[in-house]
Amino acid sequence: MRHGEVDETGEPTDAVLLRAVADHDRQAFEALYRRHAAWLAVRLRYRCADEALVDDIVQETFLSVWRGSARFRAEEAGGVPGWLWRIASRRLIDALRGHGARARLVQALGRSPDRDQPSAEELVLAGVEHGDLAGALARLSPELRAVLQATVLDGLSTREASTLLGIPVGTVKTRAMRARRQLREELT
Structure with a gap:
């Protein structure tokens, strides 16, 4: 060679x-x-x-x-x-x-279906789905939500989120900053 x-x-x-x-x-x-x-x-x-x-x-x-x-x-x-x-x-x-978010969480935690008490993680997820955070997330623009989904929920790096979403890295950073600021304002 x-x-x-x-x-x-x-x-x-x-x-x-x-x-x-x-x-x-x-x-x-x-x-x-x-x-x-x-x-x-x-x-x-x-x-x-x-x-x-x-x-x-x-x-x-x-x-x-x-x-x-x-x-x-x-x-x-x-x-x-x-x-x-x-x-x-x-x-x-x-x-x-x-899969649904709850099914992913249950699967990731290995929770058996016969357990009566929800785990701490399930309680947090219920708060996210139904609490103040859920409302604040729902009020974000689709562009800001997509960046949070990719970087926070999916755990992608800024560069990976940029590739996935088809937007520049700088745009991912700016949208993430705007989303955090908006959530902070709504939740305080």
Whole structure:
């Protein structure tokens, strides 16, 4: 292999592996998977306590790479790891949005359905859904709510929220600041 096609350990670079995967090279795909699946699963677990869902998301991410439905562009920020993270985080958000907030919370907490007393987390969620905060959130503009959803509820970084929402990073920061200010005014 030529210089630039191998990393400092002598292994093929991610770009080389992706070109081979595009030609359906199973060994290249397995090498890419071994290189990235573990850290991707760990990072997803910071955002979702459901290990089965995280495992499914990792598999779906790599399946989309294998099928070619996800296309890497060399100019993408973060290189191949950033690209894989964006695919996985979007799939996780889509999966979580498919469930109701209460179902996600119960699933994340592992609460058995036969427990009579709600947990502290469930009480907080009920306050968010039905209390003063819920009203204040409902009064936010859709643009401000979307930024809070992405950065606070979904736990995305400013850059990830920017990519997800299709707006500049500075706009995400400005909207988040405006949303916090508006919530603070309404709740004090």
